[in-house]
Amino acid sequence: MKNKNSQVAVEYLIMLGIVLLVFSVMWGRVSQVAQxxxxxxxxxxxxxxxxxxxxxxxxxxxxxxxxKIEMIAYVPDGISFVNLSNNEIILGVETTAxxxxxxxxxxxxxxxxxxxxxxxxxxxxxxVGDEVNLSY
Amino acid sequence: MNQHKKxxxxxxxxxxxxxxxxxxxxxQAALEYLMTYGWAILIIAIIAGALYYMNVFSSSCDSPISTxxxxxxxxxxxxxxxxxxxxxxxxxxxxxxTVHILNVTVQNGTSxxxxxxxxxxxxxxxxxxxTFSGLTSPGSKGSCYTEDVAIYYTRGDLSTIxxxxxxxxxxxx
Numbered sequence: 001m002k003n004k005n006s007q008v009a010v011e012y013l014i015m016l017g018i019v020l021l022v023f024s025v026m027w028g029r030v031s032q033v034a035q036x037x038x039x040x041x042x043x044x045x046x047x048x049x050x051x052x053x054x055x056x057x058x059x060x061x062x063x064x065x066x067x068k069i070e071m072i073a074y075v076p077d078g079i080s081f082v083n084l085s086n087n088e089i090i091l092g093v094e095t096t097a098x099x100x101x102x103x104x105x106x107x108x109x110x111x112x113x114x115x116x117x118x119x120x121x122x123x124x125x126x127x128v129g130d131e132v133n134l135s136y
Numbered sequence: 137m138n139q140h141k142k143x144x145x146x147x148x149x150x151x152x153x154x155x156x157x158x159x160x161x162x163x164q165a166a167l168e169y170l171m172t173y174g175w176a177i178l179i180i181a182i183i184a185g186a187l188y189y190m191n192v193f194s195s196s197c198d199s200p201i202s203t204x205x206x207x208x209x210x211x212x213x214x215x216x217x218x219x220x221x222x223x224x225x226x227x228x229x230x231x232x233x234t235v236h237i238l239n240v241t242v243q244n245g246t247s248x249x250x251x252x253x254x255x256x257x258x259x260x261x262x263x264x265x266x267t268f269s270g271l272t273s274p275g276s277k278g279s280c281y282t283e284d285v286a287i288y289y290t291r292g293d294l295s296t297i298x299x300x301x302x303x304x305x306x307x308x309x
Contacts, residue, residue: 011169015176022183029187039203047206090296095204097243097284098301102206105294 039095045076046093046102053089053114053123054104057134060127061108068126073136077118084110084134091116108132197280197307204302207231208258208287215304219277223268225285225304229258233292237264243284244271279308 052073060067080092080099087110090103108127112134115121121136170177202212207230214226223242229235235258241249252266274281287300 011173015173018180019176022180022187026183026187029190036201036203043204043206085296088294088296093206095301095303097204097303098286099299100204100206100301101296101299103291103294103296103298105292 042076042078050104056125057106057132060125061132065127071123073123074120075115079116082114082116200306205300208289208300216309219273219308221271221273225266226263228263232260236290239288241286
């Protein structure tokens with residue numbers, strides 16, 4: 001009886017060991033792929049954020065004052081800064097290899113402030129004179 | 137003599153019966169084992185098959201991986217590092233407008249950045265090849281490496297200096 005019990009215990013341990021081994025290999029591989037994908041998705045989201053802003057800013061500028069648009073924008077994580085400089089929006093994105101700096105040029109000069117912390121925001125894009133004002 | 141033969145046969149039959157009994161018991165044990173753990177073996181086999189299909193058991197460096205670039209990019213099949221220490225990269229202008237490449241640097245292992253300062257203009261959608269020679273080789277042919285690359289450039293008539301950084305991972309060729 002004792003022998004049978006220990007045999008069952010050993011069999012159980014062997015099976016559990018194999019299952020754990022398979023899962024740990026799988027987990028390691030999945031987390032590696034996830035990390036690489038996360039960086040590429042972050043870059044892609046940041047590019048989308050910029051392009052969406054540019055399209056709406058140019059549209060508001062085309063129609064002029066008092067046009068305004070409320071844009072729903074998703075800001076990904078890992079954005080280190082957003083700068084508005086004349087008619088440029090410059091964005092810093094953290095990658096595994098350092099910081100990537102990207103940007104777009106708009107038709108109008110810009111003023112105001114843009115979000116850079118992760119989340120979904122309502123960004124108000126408003127034509128003010130010759131300028132476009134951004135706020136959230 | 138006959139009596140002796142009969143006794144011998146009887147003993148032989150008994151021995152055979154015992155052998156059959158032991159074999160039957162072993163087969164029963166094996167069957168019970170399969171019935172108890174069969175489901176687990178089946179699941180492991182399916183998972184192992186799926187992992188093999190996904191190339192999990194092959195080295196993670198078998199296929200080239202490029203991550204993190206934006207604007208001016210190095211695509212996954214556009215780089216190679218030789219065991220002699222030569223790194224060849226192909227830059228692709230994915231910025232949808234003309235870019236002016238100012239500088240390309242490679243973080244070579246633990247050593248300081250190695251820069252290639254050949255400045256040039258790259259039209260939208262076009263590519264250019266950069267070669268870095270005399271880098272510290274990450275190892276012999278087939279060994280894995282990860283190199284961080286930074287590309288400094290300007291876009292169209294924008295005044296900002298942009299930076300596209302990313303990692304390249306593959307096996308030495």
